[in-house]
Amino acid sequence: TVHVFIDALRRSSSVPILSIIEETLRAIHTSCRVSTVDKVRANGRDRAAGAVSACKTQIPHKSHIPDTGTLGLLATSATVKSRIYHEPLEHAGFTLLEPPPRVQKTIDQIILRIIHHRHRQDAPADRRFITRAISSFRERGAQAVIFGCTDLSLLGQFSKPALPLLDSTAILEDAAVAWLLQG
Template sequence: MRTIGLIGGMSWESSAEYYRIINQCVRDQLGPLRSAQVLMYSVDFGPVEQAQHAGRWDDTALILEDAARRLQAGGAECVVLCTNTMHKLAPRIEAAVSIPFLHIADAAALAAVEAGTLTVGLLGTAFTMEQDFLTSRLTGHGLTVLLPDADERKEVHRVIYEELCVGVISDTSRRTYQRVIQSLAARGAQAVILGCTEIGLLIKPEHSELPLLDTTALHAQAAVAFALQD
């Protein structure tokens, strides 16, 4: 079994989900007492969040490059960045180490293609929805990506930072997300990519009229596939 390196803490709420899903998948595949070989470097999200909203991406890149190097030095055999938004810096993190970097958008796109859902809605932070670092990776796999309108994007973003990242799960916010998903469906979306690793804490399959492509679960499953491959 290969050792998985996780860069977590953004937020720790979703990083805990990565750890749970990875270990459940290994147990399911190898037996009831089996678990994953995992290293996690968990950053302090406060300075990262401040730098995000101030546009100081170079500052956050230095933090994540250092985290990746520490994982490699500790024996990790791949890097899994447990956040969609910080994949904006994926090229820099990938260049900082010699071990594979498993990109979150690849895991989501492959699942969409396998399901035949080539037109997808994307929910995430404003950075993820409004910049092209994730959408361009998705369209590179042949997907058409639909985004919520400006007001919807603002509310989706607010809920992530003000509620989900601090463990608040609100029925009111769930209904807001459901309305956004309904709007995407009306525009032709065949599935919705939960392009923020916290959204799966709020929106489950039973809450959506469209199939969900949860990047947290799909990325974690990709990490397990890497760890267990011959």
């Protein structure tokens, strides 16, 4: 949600700031996920490679994600309302679907449980709910779903989701590793 302020943060900082939204869009249009992991491994940075490859299976290769089309967005209400994902993705030719209000309310509750470390006992039920939300996006015509909240990754792996998942946290992790390797 802090990405609402990304432009102001970049203007006030001398340090480069990666945008989770820009990196998610870049991941859709490139196959950088595989090459980033390969570069890390080639440089012998096993700890970093382990961290990056742990999330690699969550996001499929580019060939599974359309260059334009319809994507679902799972994020906090604040992120959805701010439209920080909508504008760049719509500009790139995508239509972005949001969950219905009742589903969004439950997603917010799940995210709050994760933030307050109360999700462990509810994790299986929460994963089932998110899995149903992913399936509902498929029924509405989505070709992939963006996890637009950094906390959703903490629910763990989703076995056989109805659509490819674009985990923005994993994408940003990969972008940070790639940036470090370039420098």
